[in-house]
Amino acid sequence: MDMLLVKKAQKNDTAAFIQLIEENKAALYKVARGYLYSDDDIADVMQDTILSAYEHIGDLRTASYFKTWITRILINHCTDLLRRQKKFVSIEQAEEASVSFPESDYEFQELLKELPENDRVIFLLYYGEDFNTREISEVLELNENTVKSRLRRGRNNWNRLFHIRRDDIMTLSKKQLEQILSKELQIPDKVNERINDTYDKLWAVVLLSYHTP
Numbered sequence: 002m003d004m005l006l007v008k009k010a011q012k013n014d015t016a017a018f019i020q021l022i023e024e025n026k027a028a029l030y031k032v033a034r035g036y037l038y039s040d041d042d043i044a045d046v047m048q049d050t051i052l053s054a055y056e057h058i059g060d061l062r063t064a065s066y067f068k069t070w071i072t073r074i075l076i077n078h079c080t081d082l083l084r085r086q087k088k089f090v091s092i093e094q095a096e097e098a099s100v101s102f103p104e105s106d107y108e109f110q111e112l113l114k115e116l117p118e119n120d121r122v123i124f125l126l127y128y129g130e131d132f133n134t135r136e137i138s139e140v141l142e143l144n145e146n147t148v149k150s151r152l153r154r155g156r157n158n159w160n161r162l163f164h165i166r167r168d169d170i171m172t173l174s175k176k177q178l179e180q181i182l183s184k185e186l187q188i189p190d191k192v193n194e195r196i197n198d199t200y201d202k203l204w205a206v207v208l209l210s211y212h213t214p
Contacts, residue, residue, distance in 0.1 A: 003021075003024075004064040004065060006020060006021055007021065007058075007061070007064035007065075007067045008064055010058055011058050011059055011061065011064075015055075015203050015204065015207050018054075018055055018058065018203070019200050019203065021067065022051055022054075022196070022200075025067075025068060025071060026047070026188065026196060027185045027186065027188065028068070028072070028130050029047065029050065029071065029072065029075050030043065030047065030186060030188050030192065031125060031129060031130070031185075031186055032072060032075055032076065032079075032122060032125060032126070032130070033046055033047065033075060033079060034113070034186070035113070035121045035122040035125045036076070036079035036080070036083065036122065037079060037082070037083075040189050040191045040192055041191070042082060043189075043192055044191055044192045044194075044195035044196075045078075045082065045195075046075060046078040046079050046082055047075075047192060047195060047196055047199075048195050048196070048198070048199045049078045050071065050074050050075040050078050051196065051199045051200075051203075052199065052202070052203075053074050053078070054070075054071050054074055055203055057074075068130075069132070069136050069139060069140055072126070072130075072140050073139070073140045076122070076140060076141065108181050108184075109181055109182070109184055109186060112181050112182065116155070117155060119151075120151045120152075120154075120155050122141065123137055123141070123148060123151050123152060123155075124152075124155060124182065125182060126140065127152060128179045128182040128183065129179075129182035129183045129184075130183070131183070134148045134149050134152070
């Protein structure tokens with residue numbers, strides 16, 4: 002994480018803030034995919050996350066915590082959306098949602114199907130984004146021992162499944178699991194377009210401030 006870039010963004014440097022988002026949008030998109038399976042929903046929470054972070058980045062006390070901080074904002078928006086919908090869109094419903102999964106992301110999507118729904122984001126953050134258990138506990142507002150327990154339980158479940166199933170997904174080694182979850186996903190055009198539209202909104206705010214007496 003470029004600490005100087007974060008500090009510039011905290012001083013209302015819009016270009017620096019947009020660069021930070023560009024550097025982190027792939028990770029944010031991946032986490033959003035752990036909660037949502039509609040491209041429209043993901044685009045909504047990505048936009049809301051960017052706008053919220055832009056408005057409140059001055060409240061960030063430690064520049065090195067930027068990724069943890071903005072991930073928490075994203076998760077809040079995901080859970081708020083799910084609460085408004087009054088349902089959790091399960092992975093099995095993905096085929097019915099307006100969502101696009103590029104062929105290159107097939108392994109990632111298949112692997113998500115095998116992860117426990119409640120623990121999916123913990124696995125994504127731990128194996129895919131190199132968060133430690135303390136950081137995950139802060140992001141998800143869980144006790145760190147709870148995070149460790151869920152990771153341990155999840156790994157034990159994997160080990161049991163190794164002996165039951167023999168398809169390609171279930172015979173993955175730990176290293177292969179990490180490689181798939183840490184893979185940078187292809188962000189759908191619809192989501193990228195919304196992100197770029199949000200950048201335009203930020204620049205519009207900047208231009209407006211120049212013309213406001």
